[in-house]
Amino acid sequence: MNVEAETERVQLKESKEVVPLSTWVLISNLKVAYTLARQPDGSFNRELAEFLDRKVAPCNVDGVVSMDVVMDRSTGLWSRIFIPTGGANHGNVGGGNGDGAATMPIFFYFHGGSFAHSSANSALYNTVCTHVARHCQVVVISVNYRRSPEHRYPAAYDDCATAVHWLAAQINSGNHTTWLPPTADPSRCFLAGDSNGGNIAHHVAVRWARDRTAGISPATSSLNIVGTILLIPMFGGTRRTPSELRYDGQYFVTIRDRDYYWQSFLPLGADRDHPACNIFGPNSPRLDELPLPPMLLAVAELDMILDWQMEYLSGMRRAGKTIHKLFLREATVGFFIFPNTLHFHLLMDAIKKFIRDPGAASIGEEA
16 A cells, blocks of 8 residues: 555545545635746746736725725736725724714735735735725725835735835825725734745835834825734745655645745845844844834744744744734635635634724633
């Protein structure tokens, strides 16, 4: 009997029992597309990756209208903006504007795809951002940052930081009134993202805090980043952690996958202890004195890089930062994609609590 084959069949059966079938099918299809775009010589086939990535146009669906806005023509930076249109902020997550009317926070969303895949107009992330906008009653600005390996570090960070500065400039000039609803509240902006997008959210928050501390951020009191939301953020380092060794290849992602994408994104010659990857590594700057906003960290029990996410949690707490943990048992990467799962609704509930009061002590939970 082929013991390895039998073990693989048992692992596959156990995985399907844990992961909802719809999630399993979609992520497995994504995995195939991702693998096909990676060439044996280590290069990346962008044309094939784009061909396999289904795109959708902005539209009005499920109580959310979307539109595309160009932010920087010199780099081709644009974003898709999602605005809820149905009801008066159901779920009571909004604040007030002084006259009793509810207001909507603004989310900058940085999509996943290991820095190399997906776009703001990918069908997958169009759906994710529509869900977030509708369930949480927030304006979502999904940033279409440049991707690796064509554009390595720090291109993605630069683009996402530019998007935040762009909105600040729009508010200063008054141009935001042509597309941003009057109920949107720029004084309550959040940085959010999944996978490598969670990594980007961290680094943009750090940049914003440093610029504000140095007095070089846009001179506006209207735009304020009050929280960061990191969904299964992509962190790492040169050593192998127990969760990496335990879940390597069991739930969609392999160590080889992660190594490939870090090598494609980081500067040539850099290893995974680069500050972009290993937040509290030997080469990373201290964050103790930096006024970072409160954070919500959502982690999945079966994510291969869970240990790196938990080290991020511990490091932030040692640095004296406010960080809430949402630990989702029996969840894998992609748990937030479908709205018909308990994990999805637990996440939406946690985000709504976080929006109401980012500093509250009762946001994090294990479920």
